[in-house]
Amino acid sequence: MNWKSRRRILAVHEHLHKIEIGRLSKLERAARDLKEEEARIVGYLDGNREMIAMFPDIVLERLKSNIRRQQDMLKEVERQTDLTLEQARRVKQAERLVDNAEQAREQALELEALREILEHHSHMTDLSAR
Template sequence: MNWKNQRRILAVHEQLHRIEVGRLSRLERKARELKDEEARIVECLDGNRNLIALFPEVVLQRLKANIRQQQDLRNEVDRQTEVTLEQAKRVKQAERLVADAQMERDRIMELEELHEVIEHYATQRDFSAP
């Protein structure tokens, strides 16, 4: 593949990586929100004995649902972390391919320049020979 194709591939991988990082951030934010909600529920239970007497089943169900959501979200965060890390590896690999392609391109250009210089001096000698 040529250098331009490698650059396009790198740009695509970088964009995909940004998307995966954004997804991971949203999942982590949701996990923090659920944890905060759990703390508020527990705090409410600790601070208001009347509430416990009035709504024990509702509060308990909400707390259980919150804990289930946290477990599900923790699994999703773990999965998204793996995806994000894999995408980061692809970005690094694409960066290496671009760098390799650039080095090859530079090497070819140097060889072409050297060939032109040799041709130029070889042509000059042909004209200056007696």
């Protein structure tokens, strides 16, 4: 695989990593929103005892639903975190491949330049020997 191919692979992995970071950020925002909703529900419970007396099942069910969604969201955030970290590892691996390819390319160029110098010097030595 040549240097340009490895650079393209690195670019793809970097792009995928940005997508995973965006997904993780979106999930974290949704988790914070659920936590805030839970705080509002609890606030309603603390602040309006008459309303609680009228609708205990509704308020309790909404609180339970929120807690279940938070648990599901935490699992999803953990899963997305793992995906994001895995993509970050792929980016690092692709970066190493690109670095290795660049080093190999530079070494090949240096060897070619050295060959040319040696050939030129050898040719000049042959001419002077005549």
